[in-house]
Amino acid sequence: MGNLTDKPELNAKKGKIGNLDSPKNPFDYMKREYGTVPLDTKRAPFQWVSEVAYKNVHRIVSRGYDTTEVMEEGYGVVDMLFIDYQARIPTVEEEQMLNYVMIMALEDGLSGPAVMSRIVAQSKTFLTQACGASILAFGHAYGAYSAFGNRLENYLKLAEAEGLSMAQAAERLVAENLQDEALGVSDLMLKDPAAVRMFARAEKLGVAGKYIGFIKEIVKAAKAVSEAPVDLDMLGATCATMLDLGFSPEATWAILAVTRSFAVGAHYIEEVEREGYRRTGQTLTPKEFYDGPEDRPVPPLRDRSKVAQSGICHTVDEWARAREEKKKLVGSGHSIVEEIEDPSQKSGIKKVGKL
Amino acid sequence: MDRDPLIRRKTAISYKTEEKTVMRGYNLSELAEEGYSFCDALFVMYQNRIPTEEEEKMLKYEMGVFMEHSMSPSAVGAIGVSAGRPNLPCTIAAAITTFGGVHGPGAAHGYMLNKYIERAEKEGRTIDEMAKILVDEYMDAGRPVMGMGQPQHIDSDPRAEPIHLKQEELGLEGVYLEFQRALEKHFHARRKAEGRSYVGVNVVGSGNTALMEIGFSPNAAWCLGSVCRGFSCAAHALFNMKKGRAWGASRNEPMVQMIDLSMIKYVGPDDRIVPKQEDRQEYARKQKEEGEYKKWVI
Numbered sequence: 001m002g003n004l005t006d007k008p009e010l011n012a013k014k015g016k017i018g019n020l021d022s023p024k025n026p027f028d029y030m031k032r033e034y035g036t037v038p039l040d041t042k043r044a045p046f047q048w049v050s051e052v053a054y055k056n057v058h059r060i061v062s063r064g065y066d067t068t069e070v071m072e073e074g075y076g077v078v079d080m081l082f083i084d085y086q087a088r089i090p091t092v093e094e095e096q097m098l099n100y101v102m103i104m105a106l107e108d109g110l111s112g113p114a115v116m117s118r119i120v121a122q123s124k125t126f127l128t129q130a131c132g133a134s135i136l137a138f139g140h141a142y143g144a145y146s147a148f149g150n151r152l153e154n155y156l157k158l159a160e161a162e163g164l165s166m167a168q169a170a171e172r173l174v175a176e177n178l179q180d181e182a183l184g185v186s187d188l189m190l191k192d193p194a195a196v197r198m199f200a201r202a203e204k205l206g207v208a209g210k211y212i213g214f215i216k217e218i219v220k221a222a223k224a225v226s227e228a229p230v231d232l233d234m235l236g237a238t239c240a241t242m243l244d245l246g247f248s249p250e251a252t253w254a255i256l257a258v259t260r261s262f263a264v265g266a267h268y269i270e271e272v273e274r275e276g277y278r279r280t281g282q283t284l285t286p287k288e289f290y291d292g293p294e295d296r297p298v299p300p301l302r303d304r305s306k307v308a309q310s311g312i313c314h315t316v317d318e319w320a321r322a323r324e325e326k327k328k329l330v331g332s333g334h335s336i337v338e339e340i341e342d343p344s345q346k347s348g349i350k351k352v353g354k355l
Numbered sequence: 356m357d358r359d360p361l362i363r364r365k366t367a368i369s370y371k372t373e374e375k376t377v378m379r380g381y382n383l384s385e386l387a388e389e390g391y392s393f394c395d396a397l398f399v400m401y402q403n404r405i406p407t408e409e410e411e412k413m414l415k416y417e418m419g420v421f422m423e424h425s426m427s428p429s430a431v432g433a434i435g436v437s438a439g440r441p442n443l444p445c446t447i448a449a450a451i452t453t454f455g456g457v458h459g460p461g462a463a464h465g466y467m468l469n470k471y472i473e474r475a476e477k478e479g480r481t482i483d484e485m486a487k488i489l490v491d492e493y494m495d496a497g498r499p500v501m502g503m504g505q506p507q508h509i510d511s512d513p514r515a516e517p518i519h520l521k522q523e524e525l526g527l528e529g530v531y532l533e534f535q536r537a538l539e540k541h542f543h544a545r546r547k548a549e550g551r552s553y554v555g556v557n558v559v560g561s562g563n564t565a566l567m568e569i570g571f572s573p574n575a576a577w578c579l580g581s582v583c584r585g586f587s588c589a590a591h592a593l594f595n596m597k598k599g600r601a602w603g604a605s606r607n608e609p610m611v612q613m614i615d616l617s618m619i620k621y622v623g624p625d626d627r628i629v630p631k632q633e634d635r636q637e638y639a640r641k642q643k644e645e646g647e648y649k650k651w652v653i
Contacts, residue, residue, distance in 0.1 A: 002617060007626060014628055035626075037615075037619065043609060044610040047610065048431075050426070051594050055424065057509055058513050061425075067420055071415075071416045071419045077415055078392070078393060078415075080422045080423060080586070083423075084423055084586065084587050103392075104387055106378070106383070107368070108376065110360040112361065127577055128453075128578075131582050132447075132450075133452075138444045191373040192376075194384045250596075251593065254443055254590070257447060258447060258583075261451065270368060274364075343596075344601070345596075
């Protein structure tokens, strides 16, 4: 139980402490209680609430299915993804398609996740640390499944609301997002048929649906307005297929990031096997990489008032001028804008990046 | 567009060109088109080989039962991180990195098995003899025997024995299963002789045995398990993000929330006055001399 108490004997001895006696403070800081808050007996006690799974001493149950019984009936880990994320058993064709997608998402050479894993491995860590780090490489450019998927859903809703055809909605989407990294159409797969083959397989298995249909229209629209050759890329193929399999954009993001992490374990292992560990202070950055301010003497501390420059801006005009100046300092962050919003429902749909 | 690799490395795992992505010599598209499963691809990735049908089934089973485990450190980690509403990958990364020396210590179990099987070979002992030596050495030293015991499934992990049975059903019994079975036998016998309660095999003890048997290294097996759990932890985080309350402390929810203030129980030093700066040196010197603070140092 908690033990909230006033402890006036402590507060009385303190005297003035900084600005804590200011009348601007929202309450009297010298009369604040000590101790912890008692348990709330008026509400139900805390429990881990879940729609996904529960377990007891003898069972683990996901979406109503005992997971051991699921495996004993001959299902597998790929089926479990449908159970966990969609609360349903997939058709044989859906399971086959997800296997296909996951194989294609497993390995991607020395791309971000593998590099993250290898860099963490160089520090002599657990393998799990490297695998976890690799997941952090998935954002709204690389592995932009939620950004792409949510955009598709938004424009499909728009089409429905405004009575647009798929082709018209695709043209609108392309016109408004042509330069975005998560368009699903780019010049990345002009020589590699893997993306197109994935759609062929989805159609053969009978799992292709409205999302694959829509991205095909997007490809047409992008080709019509792009100056350079473009085509369906792996982001567009993979994500549209996952959406047609019934996964949400966020579930797709999660499943494919984890899928890639299975491979980065091998990259961790290879890095440890073939390369050495890196020590603190070992890595040098050559002077020729540097284009910041020239080397200069540190002013004596006693001269601080002579050399120091205030960063305070007292007028909006002053602020605007200072901001433009600040943008010139690479690494300061002033030239980047981000919209940090709650990504619970949808993520990756806001434009972020360089100003 | 810059398409150069982010770092320069010789690698025997894969290469990727404008035309194709090749893993251990196999074009990924060809592998998928041929109808191989994701589990098959993991054998190619970690073992450079196409597995037998039985081996593929074993991996599919093991990963399937391991994937979802409701509230374990990994799911709690994911849910805890989701409270601040970062991007979803952060919650998954947190979940996977909870796997360490206690939660799902697959590599530790694998290294233990390899070490003692190697000793059996070098010392000319049988698997059964060496398993007893392992149990005695670990228990004499007061060390937990990897793969035994689970704090929630106190009558033995419900996934564990079925994994052993599946391995046997598929005809995949080898030196690892023989060793693990012997380990469990001697472990149970010793605890019984000492009048201690029954502690069953856990999913690492059985699942990792199966993974080692079908050729995965300790770290590869650990990767398969801990990363696979990431799938379900992401679902738990996503549920909380889409249907739960951010922050986890709302007083308007009918149930007390995860980090409601009343969830805090404090057992540290008593409340005390912050010393004035003018008293600081004397106060600090005295505090160091008395040394009472040391019992709180962590």
